[in-house]
Amino acid sequence: xxxxxxxEDFTPGQVFELGSYEVSREEIIEFASEFDPxxxxxxxxxxxxxxxxxxxxxxxxxxxxxxxLLALGVLNKSxxxxxxxxxxxxxxxxxxxxxxxxxxxEILAVRSLRSKPGFGMITMRLETTNQSGAxxxxxxxxxxxxxxxxxx
Numbered sequence: 001x002x003x004x005x006x007x008e009d010f011t012p013g014q015v016f017e018l019g020s021y022e023v024s025r026e027e028i029i030e031f032a033s034e035f036d037p038x039x040x041x042x043x044x045x046x047x048x049x050x051x052x053x054x055x056x057x058x059x060x061x062x063x064x065x066x067x068x069l070l071a072l073g074v075l076n077k078s079x080x081x082x083x084x085x086x087x088x089x090x091x092x093x094x095x096x097x098x099x100x101x102x103x104x105x106e107i108l109a110v111r112s113l114r115s116k117p118g119f120g121m122i123t124m125r126l127e128t129t130n131q132s133g134a135x136x137x138x139x140x141x142x143x144x145x146x147x148x149x150x151x152x
Contacts, residue, residue, distance in 0.1 A: 005078035006148035007120035010107050018073035018103040021065050023057055025097035031061040056094035062137045063089070064103070066128045069103040079146035081119065089139040092128070100131040108140065118147050 032041030036058035036078050039046035047055035074080075095101065110121040128137040 002077075003148075005074065005145075007079065007110070007112070007122065007145040007150050009078075010122050010145070012107050012109055014076050014107040016105045018066075018069040020100050020102040021069060022100045023061075023065065023095055023097060025055065028055060028057045028095075028097055029062065031064070032058050032082075052094045054094070054096055055098055059091040059137065062091065062095050062128060063139070065101055066126055066137060066139075067076060067102045069101075070105060070126060072119050073103070074105060074111045075143075079148075081144040081146060083099075083141050083143040086139050086141040087095075091137050093134050095123055095130065095136050099136075101128050101136065102130075103128045112147070114142075118149070120145055120147055 029042055033040065038058075040050040040052050040056060040151075041047070041058050041061075044055045049051070050056075104127050106125045106127070107122060109121060109127055112120045122145055123140065123142045126138065127135060127141045130136050
């Protein structure tokens with residue numbers, strides 16, 4: 001078993017490819033039914049009549065898929081202790097059934113925390129693209145990571 005990625009393992013400019021996920025019609029409707037029940041996320045005709053041009057996944061669904069890829073690709077293999085929030089969340093293009101989403105994370109900044117010895121803050125940008133390479137979502141967020149040298 002390899003040691004988890006710690007704060008010291010991240011540097012600005014570093015990129016992590018997080019993998020891909022295919023979105024199904026059924027899960028678009030299921031997610032929207034529970035968490036974002038707007039007609040264009042629930043019904044083909046309503047989607048077609050909307051600016052989205054078809055049944056489209058909720059942006060929150062897209063963000064959840066990206067979070068899954070991030071957790072499986074990096075966070076669950078690291079000393080991450082959570083995040084104070086997401087900044088600059090943008091949904092750029094609709095996500096449709098059959099789209100294959102691919103996510104990547106780029107490290108923007110790293111800084112140790114004087115207020116929490118043994119911890120550092122890493123600022124990352126997440127980009128999610130579809131099978132054509134079109135950017136469908138992007139966001140930036142800081143996350144708290146334990147330092148390898150920390151005894152806490």
